[in-house]
Amino acid sequence: MNAKLKWGLLDAIVVVFALVPVLWIVSLSFKTTATLTDGNFIPRDWTLENYRTIFQTDQFVRALVNSIGIALISTVIAVVLGTMAAYAISRLDFPGKSLLVGVSLLIAMFPQVSLVSPLFDIERQAGLFDTWPGLILPYITFALPLAIYTLSAFFKQIPWDLEKAAKMDGATQAEAFRKVIAPLAAPGVFTTAILVFIFCWNDFLFAISLTSTEQSRTVPVALSFFTGASQFEDPTGAISAAAVVITIPIILFVLFFQKRIVAGLTSGAVKG
Amino acid sequence: MADIVLDKVTKSYPDGTVAVHGIDLEIADGEFIILVGPSGCGKSTTLNMIAGLEDITSGELRIGGQRVNDKAPKDRDIAMVFQSYALYPNMTVRENMAFPLRLAKMDKQLINQKVEEAARVLELTSYLDRKPANLSGGQRQRVAMGRAIVRSPKAFLMDEPLSNLDAKLRVQMRTQVSRLQKQLGTTTVYVTHDQTEAMTLGDRVVVMRAGYIQQVGDPQTLYDSPVNLFVAGFIGSPAMNFLPVTLESGLLRSPLGDLPLSDRLGSVLSAADAPRKLIMGIRPEHFEDARLVEGTDGFTFTAPVDLVESMGSDKYVYLNVDTRGGDTPASTDLAELAADAGGADLPEQNGLVTRLSAESRVREGADARVWLNLDKVHLFDPSTGTNLTLREEVAAG
Numbered sequence: 001m002n003a004k005l006k007w008g009l010l011d012a013i014v015v016v017f018a019l020v021p022v023l024w025i026v027s028l029s030f031k032t033t034a035t036l037t038d039g040n041f042i043p044r045d046w047t048l049e050n051y052r053t054i055f056q057t058d059q060f061v062r063a064l065v066n067s068i069g070i071a072l073i074s075t076v077i078a079v080v081l082g083t084m085a086a087y088a089i090s091r092l093d094f095p096g097k098s099l100l101v102g103v104s105l106l107i108a109m110f111p112q113v114s115l116v117s118p119l120f121d122i123e124r125q126a127g128l129f130d131t132w133p134g135l136i137l138p139y140i141t142f143a144l145p146l147a148i149y150t151l152s153a154f155f156k157q158i159p160w161d162l163e164k165a166a167k168m169d170g171a172t173q174a175e176a177f178r179k180v181i182a183p184l185a186a187p188g189v190f191t192t193a194i195l196v197f198i199f200c201w202n203d204f205l206f207a208i209s210l211t212s213t214e215q216s217r218t219v220p221v222a223l224s225f226f227t228g229a230s231q232f233e234d235p236t237g238a239i240s241a242a243a244v245v246i247t248i249p250i251i252l253f254v255l256f257f258q259k260r261i262v263a264g265l266t267s268g269a270v271k272g
Numbered sequence: 273m274a275d276i277v278l279d280k281v282t283k284s285y286p287d288g289t290v291a292v293h294g295i296d297l298e299i300a301d302g303e304f305i306i307l308v309g310p311s312g313c314g315k316s317t318t319l320n321m322i323a324g325l326e327d328i329t330s331g332e333l334r335i336g337g338q339r340v341n342d343k344a345p346k347d348r349d350i351a352m353v354f355q356s357y358a359l360y361p362n363m364t365v366r367e368n369m370a371f372p373l374r375l376a377k378m379d380k381q382l383i384n385q386k387v388e389e390a391a392r393v394l395e396l397t398s399y400l401d402r403k404p405a406n407l408s409g410g411q412r413q414r415v416a417m418g419r420a421i422v423r424s425p426k427a428f429l430m431d432e433p434l435s436n437l438d439a440k441l442r443v444q445m446r447t448q449v450s451r452l453q454k455q456l457g458t459t460t461v462y463v464t465h466d467q468t469e470a471m472t473l474g475d476r477v478v479v480m481r482a483g484y485i486q487q488v489g490d491p492q493t494l495y496d497s498p499v500n501l502f503v504a505g506f507i508g509s510p511a512m513n514f515l516p517v518t519l520e521s522g523l524l525r526s527p528l529g530d531l532p533l534s535d536r537l538g539s540v541l542s543a544a545d546a547p548r549k550l551i552m553g554i555r556p557e558h559f560e561d562a563r564l565v566e567g568t569d570g571f572t573f574t575a576p577v578d579l580v581e582s583m584g585s586d587k588y589v590y591l592n593v594d595t596r597g598g599d600t601p602a603s604t605d606l607a608e609l610a611a612d613a614g615g616a617d618l619p620e621q622n623g624l625v626t627r628l629s630a631e632s633r634v635r636e637g638a639d640a641r642v643w644l645n646l647d648k649v650h651l652f653d654p655s656t657g658t659n660l661t662l663r664e665e666v667a668a669g
Contacts, residue, residue: 159356159358161354161355161356161358162360164323164325164345164352164354164358165352165354165359165360165419166360166371167324167325167344167345167346168323168325168346168350168351168352168429169346169351169371169372169419170346170372170375170376170423171346171375172344172346175375179371180360183362184360184362
């Protein structure tokens with residue numbers, strides 16, 4: 001057996017291993033309550049009932065709004081701050097630079113679970129508990145190091161000559177950044193945005209600890225509160241449908257921004 | 273348009289290294305001046321200080337009579353062409369060239385007009401809507417030039433703008449740059465490590481080494497009267513030949529034989545402080561096939577021919593002469609030149625390079641009788657590198 005085939009087989013196993021649970025959930029979400037436990041991979045009885053149910057419950061719709069709002073706001077703030085910080089780190093030599101990098105690395109490595117109880121107390125005292133800012137703040141805290149690291153790697157790839165050229169052409173430092181460097185860093189910014197968005201969107205730990213009502217509860221948490229219309233109804237179908245629904249924005253997000261991540265956008269700037 | 277004056281300009285870094293040692297240089301309005309030297313000689317640092325991309329540690333820089341030490345690059349009104357071209361890859365050629373004008377908040381119509389005009393001068397009109405990625409090296413280089421000329425700045429700074437082009441294109445572009453500069457009459461400071469480029473382009477050439485200016489002059493002066501060993505060896509291709517000579521009982525003992533002291537050399541060496549051991553420098557064209565110059569004053573010697581390269585117009589003849597005699601005086605200048613020429617990677621160059629007339633009949637492997645023009649040789653002090661013959665000429669003239 002040649003090496004190519006071996007690797008192909010290995011790749012196939014990994015892909016199947018990763019995709020089967022996802023397809024299983026999709027399959028469950030289309031099954032009727034009666035056929036839910038029949039063990040068939042392809043539903044015998046197709047239904048959209050589960051989707052109808054979840055969109056009829058206020059709980060889920062409200063949670064979806066919370067999720068989208070909180071994740072988007074966190075992403076925008078983290079990426080904007082991260083871009084500026086990463087630019088400074090990759091370009092400037094200022095006192096305390098290595099300290100800044102070190103501290104952000106430390107934050108990224110800090111186990112989140114150990115912060116849950118202190119954060120709970122702090123947010124209760126500060127009146128942030130069960131509010132959007134109450135989730136946005138910790139998300140930004142943990143997303144920023146990620147953003148700074150990814151982005152500074154991107155900035156380092158942009159030839160410094162371009163910035164010098166912009167300055168010689170009459171740009172201020174801010175203009176050089178805005179008109180020359182930022183457009184070139186766009187692929188990096190979008191990549192970072194995707195990563196940060198996924199991080200915020202998927203978070204369960206903070207969301208369940210720092211919220212108590214549907215005022216700010218996000219979808220992953222709302223899912224765990226699904227009970228079905230009555231006590232006697234099995235919510236599996238609805239949970240599956242909701243799980244499928246919350247995966248869609250991630251897929252859309254990636255597909256949408258992928259187009260912007262054009263490889264080799266910087267080619268032609270300097271002699272290549 | 274403006275003149276540029278560097279008054280004891282120094283660049284030192286926090287770690288104590290000094291890149292540029294208090295250089296003085298006056299660049300006249302409209303002049304095309306070349307900074308040339310081996311890598312690490314401080315020429316690019318000097319250019320960056322003029323541009324404002326690097327701070328000046330001490331000294332004063334004046335452009336058009338105005339002190340600009342503390343002005344940002346954008347307020348100095350000078351344009352720069354980078355070695356890497358530094359085109360904005362996300363913009364078309366048109367946008368690239370319009371960028372400085374847009375930053376200057378110029379009227380849209382005027383911008384268009386200026387860009388079109390620059391594009392016409394540089395023959396870029398049909399590429400205006402392309403991205404830099406879709407251009408050839410030469411075209412990118414022209415766009416970089418275009419971006420510099422559109423806003424008619426006080427001065428152009430060029431940092432090895434042609435070094436990324438292939439040899440043929442480089443020669444073409446060299447002519448174009450020269451013509452453009454004459455046409456625009458804008459003060460231009462041009463950095464290169466290529467002495468051919470320096471000689472062919474500039475009104476004046478500044479030879480730098482280790483942060484010091486060695487000599488400033490027009491190309492011919494540098495070639496004919498180099499002030500020291502370094503300039504002598506750096507300017508000219510093939511390079512000047514250097515031979516160790518010793519002054520003994522009125523004769524110059526050299527690997528070529530005992531040379532008589534002409535009046536010119538005699539007066540140089542009669543100076544009380546003249547050293548006994550010297551380095552003699554001879555340009556390749558000051559040799560000739562002895563058969564062709566029968567009867568002319570000079571010194572004739574015989575040496576085995578190692579290699580003959582016929583260029584059509586002349587012949588480069590390499591002679592087997594031991595130029596690294598056992599008592600060669602050590603000279604840091606020569607060591608540095610050898611290092612710059614890649615000498616560290618090559619077997620030590622030993623032998624003479626001569627440029628003989630095309631009619632010469634010398635053959636590889638045979639002995640050749642070669643004539644040497646003693647009026648043109650230079651004598652250098654090995655310890656300081658100073659050109660002693662030049663000192664005498666200056667004193668006499």
